[in-house]
Amino acid sequence: MRIKVLGSAAGGGFPQWNCGCSNCSRFRAGSFAGGARTQAQVAVSSSASLWLLLNASPDLRQQLLSNPEFAPADLRSTPIAAIILTSADTDCVLGLLHLREFQPLQIYATDSVRRVLTQENSLFRTLERSSPPVCWNALPLGRPIPIVYLSNSNAAAPLCCRAVPLYGEFPDYVSRELRRTLPKEEAVIAVELTDGGKKFFYAPSLPGLSEGSKAVIGESDVALLDGTFWTDDELRQVRGEGKTAREIGHIPLSGPEGLFEQLEAPRTRRILIHLNNTNPVLDSGSPAHRQVCETGWEVSSDGMEIDL
Ligand SMILES: [Zn+2]
Structure with missing residues (x-):
């Protein structure tokens, strides 16, 4: 399995266009110890030529054009064999619209995420204008299923996918009426x-870590995990107002009951992704970055590749 990080930042990317926080300002001034980042996007391949996308980021077009693996092999085709969605958040699904050019697509999502989008x-x-139209496949919770590629690209052995419920929230744009009818365990998955x-x-x-999800992480060889915020009140510290990390569905990395305190998983290679532009970890000269490295974690970056 080959894993490629096409984007490593949270929504808005780094720097964020309308943000004047310390990180974004120092980056623009050329005095920041760290690179720019596009919004979180990962691609996985079990064969030389076919790729599975994990979510579809708002930066997907730029990310595909920047990586030659995703070039079409002939007049009209794509090596993207399937897409798995982990939630209906705009940062996870907006890129689907970049893939609309009459291209047949195979999408895996929970029934609730599919309902929200469609x-x-x-x-x-x-997406339904292609021929054949987009094919939505149900992701059951807790049960591994083979990811079936499009009919013209099924030569490779399928990857197996197990959806792990994380009990987060549906996005704000989902109407209250629909939200009331949807099972919460289908809102956010790993x-x-x-x-x-x-x-x-x-x-x-x-949004949280159950004993079950900790066990699944502990059994994995590599885990790319939520590194959005360093502290629970990070947004309030920067803006003087706003919600906490936990209120918007992200366990902070540091502090009591933070990700580092909650998760041990010593045999798993643990790598942070989805880093918000305010996170001090982005600055490779910061004490926070040093602490991440000293505790055996890694920080992903755009273009990072992992071979398993
Ligand atoms: Zn910023």
């Missing part, structure tokens, strides 16, 4: 991908 958002019906006995765990948003 019933609440008429814009996504643009995915465990298995290929040839190797396990990869992906959770760009971790």
Whole structure:
């Protein structure tokens, strides 16, 4: 299994266009010890030529054009064989609209995420114009299923995917009426991908950690995990107002009951992704970055590759 990080930042990217926080300002001034980052996007391949996308970021077009693996092999085609969605958040799904150019797509999502996208958002019906139209596949919770590629690209052995419920919230744009009818366990999931006995765990948003999800992470070889915020009150410290990290569905990295305190998983390679532009970890000269490295964690960056 080959894992490629196409984007490593949280929503807004780094620097964020309308943000004048210390990190973004120092980056613009050329005095920041760290690179620019596009919004979180991961691609996984079990064959040389076919790729599975984990979510579809708002920066997807730029990310695909920047990586030659995603170039079409002939007049009209794509090596993207399937897409798995971990939630209906705009940062996870907006990139689907970049893939609308009459391209047949295979999408895996929970039933609730599919309903939110296809019933609440008429814009996504643009994906139905391809021939054959977009194919939505249900992701059951807790049960591994093979990811089936499009009929013209099924030569590779399928990756196995298990959806792990994380009990987060549906996005704010989902109407209250629909939200009331949807099972909460289908709002935000992590995915465990298995290929040839190797396990990869992906959770760009971790609203909470159950003993069950900790065990799944502990059994994986590599885990790319939610590194959005360093502290619970990070946004309030920067803006003077706003919600806490936990209130918007992200366990902070540091502090009591933070991700580092809650998760041990010593045999798993643990890598942070989905880093918000305010996070001090982005600055490779910061005490926070040093602490991450000293505790055995890693920080992903755009273009990072992992071979499993
Ligand atoms: Zn900023």
